[in-house]
Amino acid sequence: MTALTAVAARLPARRYLLGAVLAAWVLGAVLLSGRDTLALGGAELTPLHGRVNEVWDTVDDNRNSNPFFLYFVNYIRLVLDESVTFVQALLSQPSFGRPVPVLGWLGVVAVAGAVTYLFGNLRAALLTVAGFVSFGLLGLWQESMDTLALTLTAVAYSLAVGVPLGIWAGLSDRFLRLVTPVLDFMQTMPTFVYLAPLTLFFLIGPASATIATMIYAIPPAIRITAYGIREVSPVAVEAGTSLGATPRQILRRVRLPLAKRTIVVGVNQTIMAALAMATIAALIDAPGLGKTVLKALQTLDIGSAFNAGLAIVIMAVVLDRATTAAGQRVAGHARRRIEIAALLGAAGVAVYLAYTYVWAAVFPPEADLGPYVRQAADSASVWVQDSLTGFTDALKNAVTYGLLNPLESLLAGSPWWLVALAGVAVAALLGGTRAAAVTVLGMAALVGLGLWQDSMVTLAATLVATALVLALGVVVGVWIGRSDRADAVLRPVLDAGQTMPAFVYLVPILGLFGPTRFTAIIAAVVFAAPVAVKLVAEGIRGVPATTVEAARSAGSSPWQVITKVQLPMARGAVALAANQGLIYVLSMVVVGGLVGAGALGYDVVAGFSQHQLRGKGLAAGLAIVVLGIVLDRVTRAAQARSGSTKEDVWRVER
Amino acid sequence: MTDDPLLRVRGLWKIFGPKAERWVGSPLSRRELKEQTGCVAAVRDVGFAVRPGEVFVVMGLSGSGKSTLVRCLTRLIEPTAGEIVFDGEDVRRADEKRLxxxxxxxxxxxxxxxGLLPHRRVLDNVAFGLEIRGSGKQERYRRAAEVLELVGLAGFENSYPDQLSGGMQQRVGLARALAVDPDLLLFDEPFSALDPLIRREMQNEVIRLHREVGKTMVFITHDLAEALKLGDRVLIMRDGELVQTGTPDEVVGAPADDYVRDFVSDVPRSHVLTLRWVMRDPLPGEPLDGPELGPDEIIRNAVRTVLSADRPVRVVDKDDLLGVVTSAEILEMIAR
Known part of the structure; x- marks a missing residue:
């Protein structure tokens, strides 16, 4: 193998070989178009999918007799279900024989405001109060509280697991080495993929939703806690040790207090991740706003989707600001007791009112502005679609006919063996022997899963979306990297883009373009672009000022500085942006399935809703993972080859 | 000063790297060892004794192993071989708890x-060592306030470290060490991060404290002037090895090798050397009724007396006449 690589390395022009492979592929595709494409219709199944269905049925039948389920899985499900139900009883659902939850809207608003003020500041508290009231105004009080209940439960469990593990990983190098690849895997795996297997064990509903949310939300908790523990100044630790502190004293009195601020950042990230996933978990019947959006998307009800999406955005902003304020507060001094007492007293009165009077328990229906919002969104969507048709259609057609269709017919329309062969050759040329080996295995897995053609359709859309992400990343990234003003204006937008749950993007895009493959691509681009832009901007900023100055003093035009100095020197960052862009785009495949992307995304979504398609949905989820692993490995290997690997960059970005 | 040392170190080695203990006693130089085994010998066969009440300075350039050495003394870094006896107790034998x-x-x-804790007030930083060993709140605050007074930081109890200047922060560090009332104070280049003026102020502070509380000190520095100014005795290290141990005037007056000679060549000798280093036997017939001075009188301080005397100054220890000094010796020494 290595001999082969050595030969390959000595071949003078890899790019010519690459060109030759692509040319042969295109030629073959034209000649052999439509043959051996391994197509599989939407409702068709392979024997494998059938067998998975059978296994699933067997599990369902034995759920209450098999000891593994009876004494282990079912207990976990019970505990998680009960936890969510309990928080729902406090916040959102009629409970304890009362027609209303324990904390009515006034109680929740008061408690949320008080807590935010105590741990954060007045501004964040006012924002919290306004945000919570707006849930009621949008007519989505109960749905919002359901989402909040699920999020808070998942966050509580995530932190209970993640923070101790993070502390451990912060203290022990061995444990960190052990846990890092697991976290990498948890975070690279497209979010929707583990929903299906989870329902196999925990059924649909809050338990599966909580676990799915935890899988997504625990990695940042562990990583950032570990980072916080590790970055504590070694001098402070040494000073403590030299005074005779025990390891436990060092942890409690030096490391934890010094890492507190970073750990709060971890809590913030955990909460944002949990909220994003809690809305997505609507696919497996999680209660809350996600469900409202999902239903609206399925019926193409733009107004309702926008209304609920707005509530999600508000919740994201409120939770983000509140925890950020808490992080800034950590370093400061404690509040005075009298202040705390007064605040808790006021909150207590509000809670009592909400417990006693209907007006404080149930958000007044006459204040429901939801219908107006829905109507406004609907008419805005109609207006935009009508008046921008020329532009949006041109864009849609350009991308669809110019990029997507040719690529799709190349990948999905030509014989599978030709595509596989060409794919392995490209991987070998770009990434070397190991990348080629991974590609061979991946291709074999895709064929084995019986979803070859769907995978290729998804791959085509993914590649197009990634290309757009990268183009956007380079253009905007260079702009932000070179201009402080652009940075100041655009960075908050990017930050917001990254904290928004994925569902929310779909609504306006769907409003603009209607349900098509192109819509799914745009949604993926919007989701993935902020990361790519930030990485490229970081790379551009990382170019030493003296180098740029030297180029300028030699008389380079701005364009020359960009193309000959800054971009080449930021090559590593651009490659990383491509890799991360791919991963992010892939994680939107299932969301794309909701708005007309078809292929693997649709298979997964259909698997959630139709009994006989469960096996196929599971296989489609696996196919997405396989695509992810292959693309990740090949791009990383290619990047390593171009001599710009920065392992530490990978770590930080995740 | 009694002859019983408070701290005695013998044959101390610290080698970093795989199977470090194998190379203890190796005659290879540091570079050879690194090339052949991949191990780094930070401290090689160092031995010294610190007397009670003494300020013992370890001086060396960066990379000479001095910081490793001082950490080995309390086993913040575990030595590879050697003996460390503190007040009659073998420190290397101590278990976790005893340590x-x-x-x-x-x-x-x-x-x-x-190494201050930024989230704690100055008072809590100073009380940290007492807190660690379980003193009650009242007692440790009382003691901390006392020590803060001693280091000249009274009034800053409620400040946070980042509100203080570098020099003041180091005073807090000093107070934290003094608060536990230790028998031996270890200083690891405490003033290297401070600017020259503050550094001099802090050096004087240490001298004052040493006079007031009389602690035994081991002081690490890369600054020769600092070493000569503070040290009762100075140990010079190079590449992990001990080059010379002696009083400041011994180091300057009789450098052990070219390395030390080169090192001390810029030192104004009259500021360090004593009359012992320039006196000579009286010539026959020389008048021996001139003024008297002790042999440990620093030359700089004796210049006026010697130059203004019209006959040789006698150097006398107790009642013994050790030698004489005239303006000729002084001028020759200064001119050199």
Missing amino acids: RELRRHRLAMVFQHF
Whole structure:
């Protein structure tokens, strides 16, 4: 193998070989178009999918007799279900024989405001109060509280697991080495993929939703806690040790207090991740706003989707600001007791009112502005679609006919063996022997899963979306990297883009373009672009000022500085942006399935809703993972080859 | 000063790297060892004794192993071989618990980068060592306030470290070490991070404290002037090895090798050397009724007396006449 690589390395022009492979592929595709494409219709199944269905049925039948389920899985499900139900009883659902939850809207608003003020500041508290009231105004009080209940439960469990593990990983190098690849895997795996297997064990509903949310939300908790523990100044630790502190004293009195601020950042990230996933978990019947959006998307009800999406955005902003304020507060001094007492007293009165009077328990229906919002969104969507048709259609057609269709017919329309062969050759040329080996295995897995053609359709859309992400990343990234003003204006937008749950993007895009493959691509681009832009901007900023100055003093035009100095020197960052862009785009495949992307995304979504398609949905989820692993490995290997690997960059970005 | 040392170190080695203990006693130089085994010998066969009440300075350039050496003394870094006896007790034999006891009650360290806890007030930083060993709140605050007064930081109890200047932060570090009332104070380049003026002020502070509280000190520095100014005795290290141990005037007056000679060549000798170094036997017939001075009188301080005397100055220890000094010797020494 290595001999082969050595030969390959000595071949003078890899790019010519690459060109030759692509040319042969295109030629073959034209000649052999439509043959051996391994197509599989939407409702068709392979024997494998059938067998998975059978296994699933067997599990369902034995759920209450098999000891593994009876004494282990079912207990976990019970505990998680009960936890969510309990928080729902406090916040959102009629409970304890009362027609209303324990904390009515006034109680929740008061408690949320008080807590935010105590741990954060007045501004964040006012924002919290306004945000919570707006849930009621949008007519989505109960749905919002359901989402909040699920999020808070998942966050509580995530932190209970993640923070101790993070502390451990912060203290022990061995444990960190052990846990890092697991976290990498948890975070690279497209979010929707583990929903299906989870329902196999925990059924649909809050338990599966909580676990799915935890899988997504625990990695940042562990990583950032570990980072916080590790970055504590070694001098402070040494000073403590030299005074005779025990390891436990060092942890409690030096490391934890010094890492507190970073750990709060971890809590913030955990909460944002949990909220994003809690809305997505609507696919497996999680209660809350996600469900409202999902239903609206399925019926193409733009107004309702926008209304609920707005509530999600508000919740994201409120939770983000509140925890950020808490992080800034950590370093400061404690509040005075009298202040705390007064605040808790006021909150207590509000809670009592909400417990006693209907007006404080149930958000007044006459204040429901939801219908107006829905109507406004609907008419805005109609207006935009009508008046921008020329532009949006041109864009849609350009991308669809110019990029997507040719690529799709190349990948999905030509014989599978030709595509596989060409794919392995490209991987070998770009990434070397190991990348080629991974590609061979991946291709074999895709064929084995019986979803070859769907995978290729998804791959085509993914590649197009990634290309757009990268183009956007380079253009905007260079702009932000070179201009402080652009940075100041655009960075908050990017930050917001990254904290928004994925569902929310779909609504306006769907409003603009209607349900098509192109819509799914745009949604993926919007989701993935902020990361790519930030990485490229970081790379551009990382170019030493003296180098740029030297180029300028030699008389380079701005364009020359960009193309000959800054971009080449930021090559590593651009490659990383491509890799991360791919991963992010892939994680939107299932969301794309909701708005007309078809292929693997649709298979997964259909698997959630139709009994006989469960096996196929599971296989489609696996196919997405396989695509992810292959693309990740090949791009990383290619990047390593171009001599710009920065392992530490990978770590930080995740 | 009694002859019983408070701290005695013998044959101390610290080698970093795989299977380090194998290379203890190796005659290879540091570079050879690194090339052949991949191990780094930070400290090689160092031995010295510190007398009670003494300020013992370890001086060396960066990379000479001095910081490793001082950390080996309290086993913040575990030595590879050798003997460390503190007040009759073998420190290397101490188990975890005993070692903690030693650190809590008898040894304290001041660090180059202070190592203060930014989330605690100055008072709590100073009380940290007492808190670690379980003193009650009232007692430790009382003691901390006392020590803060001693280091000249009274009034800053409620400040946070980042509100203080570098020099003041190091005073907090010093106070934290003094608060536990240790028998031995270890200083790891405590003033290297400070600017020259503050550094001089802090050196004088240490001298004052030493006079007031009389602690035994081991002081690490890369600054020769600082070493000569503070040290009762100075140990010079190079590449992990001991080059010379002696009083400041011994080091300057009789350098052990070219390395030390080169090192001390810029030192104004009259500021360090004593009359002992320039006196000579009286010539026959020389008048011996001139003024009297002790042999440990620093030359700079004796210049006026010697130059203004019209006959040789007698150097006398107790009642013994050790030699005489005239303006000729003084001028020759200064001119050199």
